[in-house]
Amino acid sequence: MTNQSITQKLANPTRFMGLSGQLLPWLAGASAAIIGYAMYLAFFVAPPDYQQGHTVKIMFIHVPSAWLAMMAYVLIAISSFGLLVFRHPLADVSAKAAAPIGAAFTLLALITGSLWGKPMWGTYWVWDARLTSVLLLFFLYLGLMALRSSIEDEALAAKLTAVLALVGVVLLPIIKFSVDWWNTLHQPSTGLTTTVHASIRIPLLVSALGFSLLFFTLHLKAMRNEILRRRVKALRMAEVDRAQGSHASAAAAE
């Protein structure tokens, strides 16, 4: 046991449950505190934008959401690689748990983006390059979740979803590139890309940190739920096997 690396120790689901159980309250507390502080900075410290007024405050949720939308996909891709190549026992738990959370942050980025756009563009949706890319990312999340839910054999579903996630991670930069290219052809930049002023940079970073911690809190909790669900499933299967075994031995005794 002593000469195992940390990842090997964490690979053991029982050990993971113990460690994550201890870590979770701290992580949750820290994310709540930091998000609270970021909101305080956003609403009481950061100045309103001379152009956008108070709507600029949406950015403190929009930007971290968009960042997490991408990070969650990268996390899914790394986990998928871990599942297919190293057959790491926690890799699929991680990938499966991250998908709905990533999708939720992607949706949040889309909603806050369109709310932010309303006063600027006069309409809730314009085909801005960034929003379009995030929308396509949202479709990839939907695909991952839909594929997993439509295959009955869970182990197979996990591996096929991992293949899709890796295909997605190869194609995402190309999709992003093509959307940017398409956008510059049809319209000039829409202003969502304005450079960030120093006075709001700090609150923005604090907010991003807080939301990242929130993501990891949710992800850890979802992983724990998934492990518990798998344990219940294993217990039920063992029950079925035992019943079958006693049935077979009773039949043999007759």
Place this chain on the structure above:
Amino acid sequence: MSGFWVLVRRDLQLAVREGGAIGTALGFYLIVVALMPLGLGPDLNLLSRIAAGVLWIALLLAALLSLPRIFEADYEDGALEVMATADLPLELVAAAKSLAHWISTGIPLALMAPALGILLNLDIGSAPALIGTMVAGTPAISFLGAIGAALTLKARRGGLLLALLVLPLYVPTLIFGITAINAVALGSDGFWQSFAMLVALSMGATVLGPVAAAAAVRLQLQ
């Protein structure tokens, strides 16, 4: 003749024998394009402006309908299992089947596009560019589509799921395909740039598609 070409030939032979599939895809292509003026009104200026986009999107949908054909039948009748024991790596099996799909579906659809362009008041002079870009771009549709076809072999609601999985992957092909045709039809520059991107996408897809599709098939033969 190596196993690769033997398989391509057989899949083409099957596509011809079971000709209904190609006919259905072409018919579908025609009706989707024909519905556009009915929905948007017969304004010829508007139609010629959106013709390239309509032709490409309808082509994507028509090709999408035929994607399950790549693996489904061979999976259901056990031929795919036997192929997995052959000397030819499963990656090349997937590549051969994608290539046959492209020849039997992508090329007929591309060749039909100029005729449908007439319905949308597309400048007849852009027909060669239309066919050229579609022939250059459709390999990406077949080879990336093979991934979706392989992933959904055992899935419930496979057809709908397939659309959800592969349509986002087709976005770059769609964008570069449409801008290339528009460059010719509307007289703006940048045709070769878009065309080169289309070719690059198709070439990339011929590598990524078979590798991922073979991995998916292998997992489902277990």
Place this chain on the structure above:
Amino acid sequence: MKLVADTLVLARGGRTVVDRLSFAVDAGRALVLSGANGAGKTTLIRALAGFLLPVEGQIVLEGGSADRTPAEQCHYVGHLNGMKSSLTVEENLLFWADFLRAPGAGSGVEPPERVGAALTRFDLEPLSDIPAGYLSAGQKRRLGLARLLVAERPVWLLDEPTVSLDTRSAGLVAALVNAHTAAGGIVVAATHLDLGLERADELRLGPRVVAA
């Protein structure tokens, strides 16, 4: 040549189906897998054919070709026949003969001749121009088995080869297997029936012992 399975552990759907199984089949021998439904016969054959990766243990073909996996030296005949209903009987076999031919193996008999011989052997000659979709279940099964003869492979993996065959055809399968082992080939067959195979050993796959 020798087909060796070493402490094989196979699982399906999270359940261990075959637990630490070891066996070896020498050249010229047949191994008959028997046991109740669900005992793991099909799982074992699919693992030998390379579809299912063992959880533990390994499968080796000692004395086989070095640059081909054991699976690539096997003929696999499973529950499905792998024949296209819109191709004729002969076209189906010709495809498999061409497709399964090892690259660079120019050894003597050309695919068309092999297909002719296989058709004769399985009484399929009168049907050779008929699309396979018209065939009865028994005829389709014979067509599926005829694949064994159109390409040369040392190991035959047969999963319930006699399903939907009449006694005469079942006898034909037995004769074929005997001829293959007599020529130094290896056969692993899962079957319920006693086929009367020569040079055959039996491996009984039992129901898994479950600790109560």
